[in-house]
Amino acid sequence: MREVTTPVARPGLRERKKLLTRQAILDSAERLFEERGFDGVTVAQIADAANVSVKTLFTYFDTKEDLVFADEHLLSDAIIDAVRSREPGQSALAAVRDFLQQLARRDGGSGLEGYHQAVGQVASLHSRLLLLFERYENALAPVLAEETGAAPGDPRAYLAATQLIGLLRLITSPEMLERVQASPEAERTDTLVHWIGEIADHLGQGLAEYAVRPASADH
Structure with missing residues (x-):
């Protein structure tokens, strides 16, 4: 018997316009934050860049901070999907490592620098x-x-x-940015990918042999 499928309803015109407006606001906010930093941009400037009023912007987002974290679930969902869809015999650590390295290859050092320019050192977002x-x-x-x-x-x-998400926290840290920026611009993606692998390897080794205090010379 032929399987009966239920067609997926397409959003109506009103809903599509709302989605487009929301995305325009987010795109404008991201661009301005990367250009000027979070504290260097006002809500009015974001609204103007998105061709909407401040009142309209606040119908979509309650605060300026919400513009940074509006789609925060997307990365979490992608990490979880990477774990769920990993190959037989592959560990969750390897799946997260591979995902983050793919993300680094796509965005490279410029993505990391853009993140820090926009929000990385903003105390109000910490x-x-x-x-x-x-x-x-x-x-x-x-x-x-x-x-x-x-x-x-x-x-x-x-x-x-906690340890797996710690990989993400570490590669978005100021210390990682410093290491990436120390490389020639053409090599920054490779540097970031390398460090993700190094950190994952260290995590995979565990802490049993890490920071073991050597025996005193007196004994």
Whole structure:
């Protein structure tokens, strides 16, 4: 018997216009933040660049900070998808490493620099950024518990999720930016990809042999 499928309803004209307006606001905000930094741009300037009024902008976003984190779930969803769709025999760590390296190859050093120019050092966004990473960890942990057959809320799954999202936190850190910028511009993508691999390898080795205090010379 032929399978009956339900057609997916296409958004109406009104809804499509709303989506286009929202995206125009986000695109303008991203461009201006990268050009001038978060604190160097006003909501009025973003609205003007998107050809909307400030009142219209605030019907889509409650705060200026929301413009930075409006689609924060997309990266979390992509990381989770990378873990769920990994090849047999591949670890979750390898899946996240590969995903981040692919992201680095696509955006390269310019993507990392753009991130820091826009929001990386903005004090007013720091607490929101920490909340974002916590949400990523909380989203990934149940997936890892399910993948390993552990009970929901298993502490090991949350520890692993914290470490895996820690890879993302580290490659967006000022220290990583400094290392990438120390390379010639043409080599910055390769430098970022290399460091993602180095960090993942270190994480894979665990902490059992890390920072072991040497025996005292007196003994």
